[in-house]
Amino acid sequence: xxxxxxxxxxxxxxxxxxxxxxxxxxxxxxxxxxxxxxxxxxxxxxxxxxxxxxxxxxxxxxxxxxxxxxxxxxxxxxxxxxxxxxxxxxxxxxxxxxxxxxxxxxxxxxxxxxxxxxxxxxxxxxxxxxxxxxxxxxxxxxxxxxxxxxxxxxxxxxxxxxxxxxxxxxxxxxxxxxxxxxxxxxxxxxxxxxxxxxxxxxxxxxxxxxxxxxxxxxxxxxxxxxxxxxxxxxxxxxxxx
Amino acid sequence: xxxxxxxxxxxxxxxxxxxxxxxxxxxxxxxxxxxxxxxxxxxxxxxxxxxxxxxxxxxxxxxxxxxxxxxxxxxxxxxxxxxxxxxxxxxxxxxxxxxxxxxxxxxxxxxxxxxxxxxxxxxxxxxxxxxxxxxxxxxxxxxxxxxxxxxxxxxxxxxxxxxxxxxxxxxxxxxxxxxxxxxxxxxxxxxxxxxxxxxxxxxxxxxxxxxxxxxxxxxxxxxxxxxxxxxxxxxxxxxxx
DNA sequence: GATTTTTCATTTGTCAGACATTTAATTGTC
DNA sequence: GACAATTAAATGTCTGACAAATGAAAAATC
Numbered sequence: 400x401x402x403x404x405x406x407x408x409x410x411x412x413x414x415x416x417x418x419x420x421x422x423x424x425x426x427x428x429x430x431x432x433x434x435x436x437x438x439x440x441x442x443x444x445x446x447x448x449x450x451x452x453x454x455x456x457x458x459x460x461x462x463x464x465x466x467x468x469x470x471x472x473x474x475x476x477x478x479x480x481x482x483x484x485x486x487x488x489x490x491x492x493x494x495x496x497x498x499x500x501x502x503x504x505x506x507x508x509x510x511x512x513x514x515x516x517x518x519x520x521x522x523x524x525x526x527x528x529x530x531x532x533x534x535x536x537x538x539x540x541x542x543x544x545x546x547x548x549x550x551x552x553x554x555x556x557x558x559x560x561x562x563x564x565x566x567x568x569x570x571x572x573x574x575x576x577x578x579x580x581x582x583x584x585x586x587x588x589x590x591x592x593x594x595x596x597x598x599x600x601x602x603x604x605x606x607x608x609x610x611x612x613x614x615x616x617x618x619x620x621x622x623x624x625x626x627x628x629x630x631x632x633x634x635x636x637x638x639x640x
Numbered sequence: 641x642x643x644x645x646x647x648x649x650x651x652x653x654x655x656x657x658x659x660x661x662x663x664x665x666x667x668x669x670x671x672x673x674x675x676x677x678x679x680x681x682x683x684x685x686x687x688x689x690x691x692x693x694x695x696x697x698x699x700x701x702x703x704x705x706x707x708x709x710x711x712x713x714x715x716x717x718x719x720x721x722x723x724x725x726x727x728x729x730x731x732x733x734x735x736x737x738x739x740x741x742x743x744x745x746x747x748x749x750x751x752x753x754x755x756x757x758x759x760x761x762x763x764x765x766x767x768x769x770x771x772x773x774x775x776x777x778x779x780x781x782x783x784x785x786x787x788x789x790x791x792x793x794x795x796x797x798x799x800x801x802x803x804x805x806x807x808x809x810x811x812x813x814x815x816x817x818x819x820x821x822x823x824x825x826x827x828x829x830x831x832x833x834x835x836x837x838x839x840x841x842x843x844x845x846x847x848x849x850x851x852x853x854x855x856x857x858x859x860x861x862x863x864x865x866x867x868x869x870x871x872x873x874x875x876x877x878x879x880x881x
Numbered sequence: 882g883a884t885t886t887t888t889c890a891t892t893t894g895t896c897a898g899a900c901a902t903t904t905a906a907t908t909g910t911c
Numbered sequence: 912g913a914c915a916a917t918t919a920a921a922t923g924t925c926t927g928a929c930a931a932a933t934g935a936a937a938a939a940t941c
Binding site: 709 | 918920
């Protein structure tokens with residue numbers, strides 16, 4: 400593709416080779432890679448170069464290393480949490496670095512979130528509805544800082560997407576919700592805007608409870624529109640300063 | 641200074657420190673990091689350790705390095721393509737390593753994909769509709785291998801999500817579609833199943849053309865159900881073997 | 882004989898120093 | 912002023928060494 404290999408860059412090449420072995424199933428979860436010395440021999444490079452390659456893979460949570468006899472590099476079992484954390488880091492950076500308008504990011508986030516409404520209304524559990532009501536209670540406390548309000552907001556929406564009872568969907572949606580947090584943290588929430596948001600959160604829970612998909616989607620759409628106006632007022636205030 | 645954990649792991653610690661500097665905005669896109677020798681001095685470690693830390697960051701596309709005088713490590717501008725490639729790798733591995741049923745993965749994928757239908761019907765362009773029709777033509781060629789058919793399928797769905805005209809949404813959805821490719825590649829597409837899929841693709845394009853959201857969603861729902869039956873027949877065939 | 886302790890080999894983590902290669906700025910030459 | 916050679920700075924790679932961790936085998940002890 401874009402790898403011209405004018406300068407081979409041995410450690411990157413070796414990392415790519417091992418990554419392919421893992422992604423394409425030639426190395427399975429738990430498998431032990433050859434020792435650094437053996438890998439160096441096999442690829443005809445020094446141990447330092449092999450180590451750089453292994454560190455690249457470790458940064459992607461593809462391998463984990465253990466010290467000592469019978470230690471070494473092992474193909475890592477990628478958990479949902481690790482995967483979500485990685486996805487959130489990448490997405491956060493993407494949003495932060497690309498001069499994306501708050502409106503575009505918000506539109507994407509809520510479009511994605513609406514993809515769970517039908518399944519969530521069908522499968523919501525009492526436990527998750529309880530969790531959502533708990534977060535609503537927390538958000539009603541006026542002494543909450545803006546950061547804490549945002550964090551509770553994230554927890555509320557994560558419970559919402561978990562209602563769909565599909566962990567793959569939860570992974571994708573939770574990652575996109577988390578990635579928005581730095582942008583949301585720019586907003587100063589007044590008592591009035593908090594009340595408005597909490598009302599909409601209540602509408603979402605009530606809608607899920609009644610398995611009323613349409614009302615959940617309406618509440619989410621209203622929430623999206625309201626969040627965008629809040630974001631725009633922040634930008635306007637900044638420009639006018 | 642020295643944060644002593646159980647096992648310090650210097651290169652990981654240094655990578656974390658620099659990563660925070662980037663994610664939290666103390667280092668901006670394009671900024672040059674100190675040279676490896678300077679970083680080694682600053683952190684009181686050897687150059688090899690610094691290099692391992694930098695390779696970890698490079699693996700996450702957070703930095704890029706340039707050789708020569710006035711070269712060095714620079715904070716990388718994370719592009720949509722890089723971010724999507726990373727997300728797809730992570731998601732693919734997650735799906736491959738967690739004994740996820742084909743049905744659950746498929747359900748998540750199509751739930752996500754439906755999140756673009758309303759925007760796509762509103763904003764679809766002639767160019768993207770043309771691209772989709774082009775892929776449909778390709779898919780109608782019976783001499784196509786299963787892998788090539790899958791690749792064209794991915795291209796078709798990427799054009800579909802691009803219709804929404806929201807690059808953030810495209811990034812998330814394209815990543816999730818790509819992540820499914822290894823699972824889709826397990827399926828052997830008969831002439832009959834290919835015809836069925838192509839028909840549904842045509843229905844999607846026609847629906848977008850007429851800005852008929854409901855018909856696009858119906859076609860996607862049918863495609864989801866059909867894909868799941870195809871996947872299940874593969875699993876059944878395997879079990880019976 | 883069973884249990885505890887010691888030794889030992891293996892492997893990763895880190896360091897120091899060296900040389901090769903790349904690259905842009907500088908200098909020298911015409 | 913244009914072009915070629917030099918130089919300095921930086922990454923890329925190699926070599927060899929030692930430290931630290933760790934499980935297994937061997938030895939010592941009861």
